[in-house]
């Protein structure tokens with residue numbers, strides 16, 4: 564079980580490395596996986612990294628944009644198309660506050676619901692909490708858990724994740 568989470572967190576980290584470093588955000592990687600299947604690999608559905616898709620996109624957001632393309636639906640209807648047991652791995656916990664005009668990823672995740680109202684993303688696996696550099700304390704975890712979405716920390720990658728995430732920041736920051 565743990566080695567599967569490590570496998571996907573490592574994949575998310577490899578995606579984060581592709582993100583162009585910037586001083587105004589973090590380089591993050593994410594991947595969505597269908598975990599309802601019995602085999603150990605599960606099914607990789609999509610990956611994403613910060614700024615991968617057009618605009619000021621977050622890793623999780625890029626993942627959802629690519630999933631919507633995969634299923635030929637609008638991002639807001641994605642919840643009806645994701646397979647049972649869909650989960651999200653992200654190197655940094657989903658944001659709960661963004662610069663003006665951008666929907667936080669916690670709201671994007673909460674918006675993914677099945678026809679019967681259940682959350683389509685059942686669990687979010689995170690490598691690190693969000694450092695308080697840009698938006699102070701990230702209250703997103705609580706909102707996800709209140710909606711019944713488990714937020715699970717995958718330990719062991721913190722240092723690598725943070726060094727990739729802050730590649731665009733001045734060392735003195």
Ligand SMILES: Nc1nc(=O)c(N)c(NC[C@H](O)[C@H](O)[C@H](O)COP(=O)(O)O)[nH]1
Pocket residue numbers: 587588589590591592612613614619620621622623653655656657658660661662663665668693697698
């Ligand atoms: N989970 C997560 N995935 C990302 O892809 C990403 N870039 C962040 N970063 C969080 C950070 O707080 C915001 O990136 C800055 O606050 C700038 O906010 P904008 O992105 O410009 O809205 N967090």
Ligand SMILES: [Zn+2]
Pocket residue numbers: 621622623657658659667668669
């Ligand atoms: Zn975000």
